[in-house]
Amino acid sequence: MNTPVTTKRMILRRFTHEDVDHLVALDSDPEVMRYLTGGEPTPRVAIERELLPRLIDEGARSTFGRWAAIERLTGDFVGWFALDPKADLELGYRLRRSAWGKGYATEGSLVLIEYAFASGARRVYAETMAVNASSRRVLEKVGMRHVRTFHPHFDHPIPGTEHGEVEYEILAP
Numbered sequence: 001m002n003t004p005v006t007t008k009r010m011i012l013r014r015f016t017h018e019d020v021d022h023l024v025a026l027d028s029d030p031e032v033m034r035y036l037t038g039g040e041p042t043p044r045v046a047i048e049r050e051l052l053p054r055l056i057d058e059g060a061r062s063t064f065g066r067w068a069a070i071e072r073l074t075g076d077f078v079g080w081f082a083l084d085p086k087a088d089l090e091l092g093y094r095l096r097r098s099a100w101g102k103g104y105a106t107e108g109s110l111v112l113i114e115y116a117f118a119s120g121a122r123r124v125y126a127e128t129m130a131v132n133a134s135s136r137r138v139l140e141k142v143g144m145r146h147v148r149t150f151h152p153h154f155d156h157p158i159p160g161t162e163h164g165e166v167e168y169e170i171l172a173p
Helices: 017-028 044-061 104-118 133-141
Strands: 010-013 065-071 077-085 089-095 123-129 145-150 165-171
Touching: 010 104, 017 044, 017 077, 044 065, 065 089, 077 104, 089 104, 104 123, 104 133, 123 133, 133 165
Parallel strands: 089 123
Antiparallel strands: 010 065, 065 077, 077 089, 123 165, 145 165
C-alpha cells in the first residue's frame, strides 16, 4: 500500500520530509504522549534525524509500516497509523488530541486490518498500557479480543506501568 488509501474521512499516505512539523507537534503534546513516554516530547532533532528518515525509507521498501493520516476535507494532519511487520502485523496509531473521540482511530484501524488480511496476514495484534481505556475501546470496536496482560520490565516506568500491558488480536476470517 504505497499509494494513498482513502477512508470515509481520511487519506492514508506515506510520510515525506514535509511532515516533520506535523510529527513534532504530535509528539510534543503531553496528553498524546501520556501512555508512551509519560508525557515527555520527542525531541525535534530525533524526529528530523532518526524517526522521519526511517519512516520515509520504510515506506519506500515495504508494503507495511506507517502512514500519515490526512483529513480529506481540510487537508489537516490527523496523526499516523501503522502495520508494523514483526512476528505478525502490529497495529498502531497516534492521533492529534483534537481528533480524539471522533472515530478516526476506529476508521483507520479497520482499513488497515482489512488491508492486512487482503495481503495474506493471518493475525493482527496491538498492545497498549492496561490503563489506556480509550485505546482498549478502539481495539474492541474493530473486532480485536483481549489475549493477555503482561508485565514487561521498563528502565524508566511511567505512571500506570504497574498495571501492565495488554495484547489484543484479530484473526483472519
